[in-house]
Amino acid sequence: MSYCIAIPTINRKDLLVDALSWYLRNLPTTEIIVLDNGQQGMMSADPRLTVFESKDNLGVAGSWNWLMRKAFDRGYDNILMLNDDVILQRSEGEVAAMIDRGTTNTFHRCRSFYNWSVFILRKAIFEKVGDFDENFKKCFFEDNDYEYRMRLSGATIKYEDDLNPQVYRNSQTIEKNPLLGGYLENREYYIKKWGGLPDSETYKTPYGI
Numbered sequence: 001m002s003y004c005i006a007i008p009t010i011n012r013k014d015l016l017v018d019a020l021s022w023y024l025r026n027l028p029t030t031e032i033i034v035l036d037n038g039q040q041g042m043m044s045a046d047p048r049l050t051v052f053e054s055k056d057n058l059g060v061a062g063s064w065n066w067l068m069r070k071a072f073d074r075g076y077d078n079i080l081m082l083n084d085d086v087i088l089q090r091s092e093g094e095v096a097a098m099i100d101r102g103t104t105n106t107f108h109r110c111r112s113f114y115n116w117s118v119f120i121l122r123k124a125i126f127e128k129v130g131d132f133d134e135n136f137k138k139c140f141f142e143d144n145d146y147e148y149r150m151r152l153s154g155a156t157i158k159y160e161d162d163l164n165p166q167v168y169r170n171s172q173t174i175e176k177n178p179l180l181g182g183y184l185e186n187r188e189y190y191i192k193k194w195g196g197l198p199d200s201e202t203y204k205t206p207y208g209i
Helices: 013-026 059-073 092-101 123-129 142-153 183-194
Strands: 003-009 032-036 049-053 078-082 106-109 118-122 156-159
Touching: 003 013, 003 059, 003 092, 013 032, 032 059, 059 078, 059 123, 059 142, 092 106, 092 118, 118 123, 123 142, 142 156, 142 183
Parallel strands: 003 032, 003 078, 032 049, 106 156
Antiparallel strands: 078 118, 106 118
């Protein structure tokens, strides 16, 4: 079953280059699409890796939407979305086997300790649930929102230990920019939209937005 790797990044080139090096060495037929929100001047001569630069920071939700559409345009039905600060050391066969264990209505994600640092989203689910909500600015709660919407749509959420990254550095080598956040604003928006925080939602349809 066809899949590609998609990675959004901003200001973490130092972390991402190690991950890309591993993927290019060990995944001989997998295409990798990177969306660089920080215009870091990343380049590659390897035809399996394509880096696109965004003029503006699209945020997490906007980056995921952009990468999903780009992957679909290239003919993929499944997207392995990765954070730029993790290395998922799984072979092409292991990833394909996970996809084959599910159906077109299955969403695969790593265990909750890693949040959504690694997940596989299928075209069929994306078309049914719709875009990630770009009203969640920068980062935080866009993943909770999408998972709740998937559950409302009847999608199956499958936790995969094989999607837990072997390397998880969480931006240890860079100085974090507090302006890249948006936690409080997004938290307020989530409560307004769903009537409660994640796992305490009271609305079945968006309200108050």
